[in-house]
Amino acid sequence: MYVAVKGGERAIENAHRLLAHERRGDCDVPELSLAQISGQLSLGVDRIMTEGSLYDRELAALALKQARGDMIEAIFLIRAFRATLPRFGATEPVDTGQMRVRRRISSTFKDIPGGQILGPTFDYTHRLLDPRLAEGSEPEAPATAEASAATMPRVTDILGRDGLIEPSPQVDADSAVGDLTREPLSFPADRDLRLQNLARADEGFLLALGYSTQRGYGRSHPFAGEIRLGEVEVEFMAEDVGFAVPLGAVTLTECQMVNQFKGSATEAPCFTRGYGLAFGQSERKTMSMALVDRSLRARELGEEIIAPAQDEEFVMSHSDNVQATGFVEHLKLPHYVDFQSELGLLRKLRKEFSEAATDTAAPMQEAAE
Amino acid sequence: MNAPVYNFAYLDEQTKRMIRRAILKAIAIPGYQVPFASREMPMPYGWGTGGVQVTAAILGPADVLKVIDQGSDDTTNAISIRKFFARTAGVATTTATADATVIQTRHRIPEAPLHGGQVLVYQVPIPEPLRFLEPRETETRRMHALGEYGLMHVKLYEDIARFGHIATSYAYPVKVNARYVMDPSPTPKFDNPKMDNCPALQLFGAGREKRIYAIPPYTSVVSLDFEDHPFTRYRFDAPCALCGADDSYLDEIVTDDQGSRMFVCSDTDYCENRQAQGHRGSESAAPHKERPHG
Numbered sequence: 305m306y307v308a309v310k311g312g313e314r315a316i317e318n319a320h321r322l323l324a325h326e327r328r329g330d331c332d333v334p335e336l337s338l339a340q341i342s343g344q345l346s347l348g349v350d351r352i353m354t355e356g357s358l359y360d361r362e363l364a365a366l367a368l369k370q371a372r373g374d375m376i377e378a379i380f381l382i383r384a385f386r387a388t389l390p391r392f393g394a395t396e397p398v399d400t401g402q403m404r405v406r407r408r409i410s411s412t413f414k415d416i417p418g419g420q421i422l423g424p425t426f427d428y429t430h431r432l433l434d435p436r437l438a439e440g441s442e443p444e445a446p447a448t449a450e451a452s453a454a455t456m457p458r459v460t461d462i463l464g465r466d467g468l469i470e471p472s473p474q475v476d477a478d479s480a481v482g483d484l485t486r487e488p489l490s491f492p493a494d495r496d497l498r499l500q501n502l503a504r505a506d507e508g509f510l511l512a513l514g515y516s517t518q519r520g521y522g523r524s525h526p527f528a529g530e531i532r533l534g535e536v537e538v539e540f541m542a543e544d545v546g547f548a549v550p551l552g553a554v555t556l557t558e559c560q561m562v563n564q565f566k567g568s569a570t571e572a573p574c575f576t577r578g579y580g581l582a583f584g585q586s587e588r589k590t591m592s593m594a595l596v597d598r599s600l601r602a603r604e605l606g607e608e609i610i611a612p613a614q615d616e617e618f619v620m621s622h623s624d625n626v627q628a629t630g631f632v633e634h635l636k637l638p639h640y641v642d643f644q645s646e647l648g649l650l651r652k653l654r655k656e657f658s659e660a661a662t663d664t665a666a667p668m669q670e671a672a673e
Numbered sequence: 674m675n676a677p678v679y680n681f682a683y684l685d686e687q688t689k690r691m692i693r694r695a696i697l698k699a700i701a702i703p704g705y706q707v708p709f710a711s712r713e714m715p716m717p718y719g720w721g722t723g724g725v726q727v728t729a730a731i732l733g734p735a736d737v738l739k740v741i742d743q744g745s746d747d748t749t750n751a752i753s754i755r756k757f758f759a760r761t762a763g764v765a766t767t768t769a770t771a772d773a774t775v776i777q778t779r780h781r782i783p784e785a786p787l788h789g790g791q792v793l794v795y796q797v798p799i800p801e802p803l804r805f806l807e808p809r810e811t812e813t814r815r816m817h818a819l820g821e822y823g824l825m826h827v828k829l830y831e832d833i834a835r836f837g838h839i840a841t842s843y844a845y846p847v848k849v850n851a852r853y854v855m856d857p858s859p860t861p862k863f864d865n866p867k868m869d870n871c872p873a874l875q876l877f878g879a880g881r882e883k884r885i886y887a888i889p890p891y892t893s894v895v896s897l898d899f900e901d902h903p904f905t906r907y908r909f910d911a912p913c914a915l916c917g918a919d920d921s922y923l924d925e926i927v928t929d930d931q932g933s934r935m936f937v938c939s940d941t942d943y944c945e946n947r948q949a950q951g952h953r954g955s956e957s958a959a960p961h962k963e964r965p966h967g
Binding site: 312313315316380383384386387388390485486487488489490491492617621626627629630631632633634637638639640641642644645646647648649652653656 | 679680683684685708709710711712713714715717718719720722742743744747748749750752753756779780781798808809810811836837838840842843844859860861862863881883907908909922923924925939
């Protein structure tokens with residue numbers, strides 16, 4: 305007797321009800337608030353904003369809660385919402401040189417104008433589980449000092465004054481910035497689109513690719529010229545009033561890698577750049593991004609393309625975790641008509657194989673005898 | 674909080690216009706893959722986002738929508754997409770192939786012949802028929818531009834040399850309007866002949882890969898083959914166990930762990946129609962229907 309093999313409306317509804325129940329967990333335990341998620345799981349929220357391409361802490365916290373802590377699912381929720389938002393235009397370029405810096409380090413110079421500032425970092429912590437956190441304890445108040453009036457020029461700008469590093473490419477202020485969420489991507493892609501792709505790219509994917517360049521698959525001899533974290537003003541040129549209007553501040557992490565030099569008969573050798581930028585405190589992401597950005601400049605810099613991290617079609621086509629997870633997980637969908645077609649072909653091939661085997665079996669026995 | 678507000682059929686009108694321009698270009702160049710700025714949809718990539726965007730762009734309030742997956746209206750993803758449009762566009766939905774003005778499909782073409790004025794929207798995972806022969810988009814676009822399809826024929830030839838048959842049983846490549854080699858989406862090759870000279874407009878949407886392509890009504894669609902190895906359809910050689918049809922594509926249903934199988938129409942609407950007309954198969958019982966609930 306043929307019973308239900310196909311899914312139903314009711315099954316979907318019940319599955320979603322069960323999901324909502326599982327998401328909430330034990331009802332005797334207080335529910336997480338968005339403020340708790342945003343405040344105490346802040347690096348997770350930063351990642352969702354970065355890869356979701358939407359700067360909204362509250363929505364990112366909501367997405368993380370709704371996704372039961374699944375980062376890629378949360379990023380997906382944010383992306384789907386972002387796709388429906390109207391576009392008013394592009395802001396003025398943010399000036400990270402004017403950042404209100406909370407953390408800033410350079411691995412290329414011992415001391416730099418404005419100094420090295422460790423800020424809130426896991427670096428140099430011993431990774432020992434802290435049982436006090438399980439209890440819930442008040443941390444010590446942070447140490448404070450007078451704010452320094454010193455400016456904090458970017459390390460790459462210091463190198464740039466002596467011509468030791470290639471200048472940042474200057475773009476015509478009137479030319480539109482590429483946007484791969486509004487225009488279909490085509491190859492070869494310019495650096496603005498590559499950087500946009502990398503900014504939205506899966507942190508783990510970029511980490512592995514960046515790591516691979518360090519292990520010799522497209523080596524680029526990187527130094528962390530500077531990593532800085534802090535707040536920058538965002539300004540929008542309002543046509544009606546005729547000047548740039550401040551919209552507010554965003555927290556950014558910027559990484560400038562200083563990489564192996566290039567030169568030619570006509571150009572003096574100089575260091576080259578790799579660039580990473582992300583919302584919030586996202587150091588691993590920006591460092592990986594800077595490594596991969598530099599690798600993807602192979603074509604532009606006339607380097608031989610031999611490693612995955614240098615191959616822009618490979619990197620850009622596979623970096624988006626929302627696309628990747630959708631396509632991998634679509635294998636859960638029914639494929640029975642295609643499978644049936646394959647079964648039919650396979651049965652036919654096997655039948656022909658066994659018939660051929662019986663045909664040839666007899667003479668071979670004779671030969672053996 | 675920034676509370677979301679959604680437009681008719683979810684997408685904003687600017688996005689719909691952009692998709693419609695891509696569709697018009699696709700219709701003008703049958704079988705050519707038109708890049709479009711695919712949006713992130715509220716369902717995952719690979720689950721029909723391309724088809725959903727095409728449907729959203731062409732749907733009007735008077736349309737009647739049918740959604741099938743594996744030929745069936747009641748597979749989970751078909752239900753999910755049908756409900757999405759019922760909710761966001763408020764359009765009428767149907768399971769009857771003849772009554773629908775827009776049919777979104779995954780993996781099948783309905784058995785009942787389509788008529789003029791209908792649009793069949795395919796969900797496409799990998800739009801590039803040459804992708805598994807050449808992974809680079811820059812290369813495959815060049816091959817299409819030059820009409821350089823030798824690689825595909827070599828692949829089909831190698832199948833014959835190795836297996837004695839062309840070993841492609843679904844997503845079987847076709848040539849459209851004697852110009853572009855096109856991926857028909859992963860429909861079983863049984864369905865390929867239905868695409869040829871079809872009175873309905875056929876639109877293909879690949880969301881993740883950001884491509885739209887089309888077969889205008891009454892366009893020639895030829896499955897690739899060789900003179901001495903002509904294209905053949907595959908169908909399990911049995912009548913449907915429920916409606917007795919001997920011309921429909923069949924699902925294989927495993928009925929126990931002793932190797933018993935039964936074969937029934939994959940197109941549930943076709944099968945139910947035949948049963949309503951009094952056709953019977955060997956296992957005829959009440960066809961599976963969604964139980965009513967409230």
